Amino acid sequence: MAIRHIRSLVLALACLRDVSSVLGGQVQSSSITLPSDAGQNRIAVNNILADSWNSYLQFAFPQDDLIPTSKSGINDRNGWSATVVDALSTLFVIGQDVVFESAVNYTATINFNLSSTAGTVSVFETTIRYIGGMLSAYELSGNKYPALLSQAKILANKLSVAWVGSNAVPFPQVDFSRNQPALFLSTVAEAGSLTLEWWKLAQYTGNDRYRQLAEKSVRHLIKLPAPIPGIPAQGINPSSGRSVGDFVTWGGGTDSYLEYLIKYARLTNTNDNVFADTWATAVDSSMRILARTSTVGNHQYVADLNSGRISHVGSHLACFLAGNWLLGGKLLNNDTIVNFALAANQACWNTYASTATGIGPEAFGYFSSDGTFTGTNPSRRDIDFYNKHGFFILPGDTFYDMRPEVLESNFYAWRVTGDTKYYQRAVSATNSFKTFLKAPAAYSPINNVNSPNSGFMGHMESFWFAEVLKYLYLTFDDPSRFSLDDYVFNTEGHLFKAPAAKPVYGVAN
Numbered sequence: 010m011a012i013r014h015i016r017s018l019v020l021a022l023a024c025l026r027d028v029s030s031v032l033g034g035q036v037q038s039s040s041i042t043l044p045s046d047a048g049q050n051r052i053a054v055n056n057i058l059a060d061s062w063n064s065y066l067q068f069a070f071p072q073d074d075l076i077p078t079s080k081s082g083i084n085d086r087n088g089w090s091a092t093v094v095d096a097l098s099t100l101f102v103i104g105q106d107v108v109f110e111s112a113v114n115y116t117a118t119i120n121f122n123l124s125s126t127a128g129t130v131s132v133f134e135t136t137i138r139y140i141g142g143m144l145s146a147y148e149l150s151g152n153k154y155p156a157l158l159s160q161a162k163i164l165a166n167k168l169s170v171a172w173v174g175s176n177a178v179p180f181p182q183v184d185f186s187r188n189q190p191a192l193f194l195s196t197v198a199e200a201g202s203l204t205l206e207w208w209k210l211a212q213y214t215g216n217d218r219y220r221q222l223a224e225k226s227v228r229h230l231i232k233l234p235a236p237i238p239g240i241p242a243q244g245i246n247p248s249s250g251r252s253v254g255d256f257v258t259w260g261g262g263t264d265s266y267l268e269y270l271i272k273y274a275r276l277t278n279t280n281d282n283v284f285a286d287t288w289a290t291a292v293d294s295s296m297r298i299l300a301r302t303s304t305v306g307n308h309q310y311v312a313d314l315n316s317g318r319i320s321h322v323g324s325h326l327a328c329f330l331a332g333n334w335l336l337g338g339k340l341l342n343n344d345t346i347v348n349f350a351l352a353a354n355q356a357c358w359n360t361y362a363s364t365a366t367g368i369g370p371e372a373f374g375y376f377s378s379d380g381t382f383t384g385t386n387p388s389r390r391d392i393d394f395y396n397k398h399g400f401f402i403l404p405g406d407t408f409y410d411m412r413p414e415v416l417e418s419n420f421y422a423w424r425v426t427g428d429t430k431y432y433q434r435a436v437s438a439t440n441s442f443k444t445f446l447k448a449p450a451a452y453s454p455i456n457n458v459n460s461p462n463s464g465f466m467g468h469m470e471s472f473w474f475a476e477v478l479k480y481l482y483l484t485f486d487d488p489s490r491f492s493l494d495d496y497v498f499n500t501e502g503h504l505f506k507a508p509a510a511k512p513v514y515g516v517a518n
């Protein structure tokens with residue numbers, strides 16, 4: 010008893026000291042002044058949204074996505090009208106109330122018990138797009154549409170067979186007609202970024218099993234022997250629970266596992282420091298082991314590690330890192346992390362600012378004082394480009410797939426610093442999209458960001474709605490409306506309400 014008292018007294022003192030010295034946890038700058046043309050820019054984004062949405066309805070609905078060149082549709086997310094569900098939270102944020110409600114009404118009629126495509130159902134993609142989209146819309150609209158919650162529950166129940174026996178890690182795919190998992194290998198991103206959505210679902214249904222399933226997978230990943238502290242190998246075998254290979258990256262396949270460590274700590278305000286601490290460990294070892302600056306331009310990059318060898322490559326996907334480190338750096342009240350993040354954000358923006366379209370490529374390489382290995386053979390033209398810009402576009406990765414990450418991080422940088430140069434970058438990207446992505450219908454991915462007439466490719470992914478248009482709009486919006494101090498964004502850009510932040514996250518502080 011006496012010992013308990015002393016302990017709580019000590020903790021109370023420590024807390025007092027933390028609060029009085031610094032108010033950690035505040036993410037947004039308190040001095041953001043929205044430029045006077047913000048309203049015009051919100052209208053510009055709204056017009057892109059309207060054009061994209063109307064073309065989708067006209068040519069593709071109820072299929073998942075629009076193919077802008079052939080004016081037809083494609084089912085690549087199991088045929089549950091992915092664009093409609095993924096657009097819900099953006100329609101709400103932009104204030105398209107009537108379209109939002111009709112999209113909600115339609116979503117309530119989707120039969121999530123059956124996949125209407127032959128393939129299996131991805132646990133990860135279905136969680137971040139469909140479950141995340143519906144729970145965010147449910148919450149944003151004040152719990153007014155219970156069908157959104159019941160639909161999310163139906164999906165999660167179907168997906169939960171991915172956790173087999175006592176396995177901590179789910180299989181990545183489920184066969185909905187047989188209610189059996191497909192016994193594939195997985196990645197830590199697929200296994201480790203379900204927590205925000207399944208935790209919210211547990212909160213709203215009162216069924217804690219959803220949280221337990223998602224959390225036990227992450228806790229397992231946290232304990233894996235790792236190539237560098239805090240970052241496990243990308244591959245994971247759900248049957249054995251063991252790592253596959255030793256590839257280390259902040260890019261696709263690992264990205265959102267790391268992203269969710271700090272976001273889960275923030276969303277839940279859990280007293281268990283393991284999530285925030287593991288994130289801080291991953292960031293720390295990344296700065297020590299993976300950080301590289303280019304020999305041209307001194308740009309700040311974070312390299313991959315391939316069998317212990319530094320690979321001097323970056324990707325559009327990995328550019329989420331800057332925004333995530335800004336969030337976590339602020340929550341941990343650590344300026345070293347915040348300043349690194351701003352430098353990394355600058356390097357990612359440079360991949361936009363250096364091309365003929367003003368849009369960045371899928372992946373790029375660079376050289377640093379310790380080497381030039383990129384896994385590819387740069388041509389004479391690549392080297393010339395590098396000598397001008399401090400990176401070169403990797404062959405085969407010249408395209409823009411309507412991804413959000415660079416503008417997502419740019420949005421965080423704007424809200425965290427209030428520096429209008431970030432606002433202007435969003436204006437510039439909006440103009441580039443209007444000029445270079447405008448397709449026969451709506452907007453389209455393009456083949457080569459460094460060539461204004463390289464042609465269209467692929468389809469208009471649902472994350473164009475969920476992420477790109479939302480992050481652009483929010484950059485032009487009143488910063489107190491959807492503040493980074495009030496909401497946590499899932500990896501698909503869906504917003505979840507967060508409680509007031511704690512003064513400190515993790516014991517590392």
Ligand SMILES: *[C@@H]1O[C@H](CO)[C@@H](O)[C@H](O)[C@H]1NC(C)=O
Pocket residue numbers: 107108110111114
């Ligand atoms: C949505 O459905 C409700 C209930 O049927 C109906 O009252 C409402 O008008 C519908 N909203 C829209 C925008 O279609």
Ligand SMILES: *[C@@H]1O[C@H](CO)[C@@H](O)[C@H](O)[C@H]1NC(C)=O
Pocket residue numbers: 119120121122163
């Ligand atoms: C889907 O399955 C659940 C659980 O069996 C059931 O409650 C629901 O009504 C089904 N929905 C449809 C559209 O069949």
Ligand SMILES: *[C@@H]1O[C@H](CO)[C@@H](O)[C@H](O)[C@H]1NC(C)=O
Pocket residue numbers: 289292293294296343344345346517518
């Ligand atoms: C801030 O983060 C850096 C990088 O991880 C770390 O080296 C440093 O100790 C941290 N500072 C504090 C005060 O925790």
